[in-house]
Amino acid sequence: MIDPDDDALRALETQLLAMPPVRALQVRVVGCLDGRLRLAAPLAANVNDKGTAFGGSLVSLMTLAAWGLVTLRLQQAGVPAEVYVADTDVRYRAPLLADLHAEAWLADGEDWASFLDTLRGRGRARARLLSQVLLPDGGVATEASARYAAIRKPG
């Protein structure tokens, strides 16, 4: 699938910031390139008692990146559906002392065409997405593997 355009990304950002806990994290939609959706949030709004990024904020940003990517794909395909996170496995690799930059993408072995076919045919579908928050040097601060469920809306 082609990457969503700027209008779609701005609309997603507006949708995200309508949620009070997401607004508190000061999340921004940075871009979507080669099927990877990138979000960012400032450290100051997401800092813990040790001066590093709070674990809950790291999970929130990774969850929003993956949720956002599924949401964008459904919009592109013209399939109205609610998207839910079903489960998440998170590994915290290294403390992050800088702003949070997360990206999410579809896991190997999954494909959007099958996901959308299943959703159209059965009314619901699941997909696994991977996400990570990067260190300033390009290494990985935190990574997650999570399953998302979409349920088609009537109409």
Add this chain to the structure above:
Amino acid sequence: MIDPDDDALRALETQLLAMPPVRALQVRVVGCLDGRLRLAAPLAANVNDKGTAFGGSLVSLMTLAAWGLVTLRLQQAGVPAEVYVADTDVRYRAPLLADLHAEAWLADGEDWASFLDTLRGRGRARARLLSQVLLPDGGVATEASARYAAIRKPG
């Protein structure tokens, strides 16, 4: 170990609310009974686009409950240490349309005495904690199994 007293719980709440992303969630320390630490947060500050509790907030509250319980145990034992979350596996069981009530406790097969002995002897130790967010009817909205690492501070 005996449960921490009200002064210790109030001090933990102050420590939690010093973190900007935790203050945004409006987290409260409810109590600690039989080794289970209970936290709460209002739905209004943690609501998603579907009117249910945001996944990131659910993980944050469960993480804070488990992190807080380890922190309280270390304080009771008089061992100054930093506590880090190492990994978390989360299962979202049912949407939550009410205020968030989380509790955390030490997993079966773990014990605080061994954890503290290892920390005193080697300077670091790990423990697995379980946590959940409850539905109003007593069922489980979300549950997590996570490992926490403590690293002793000098002095």
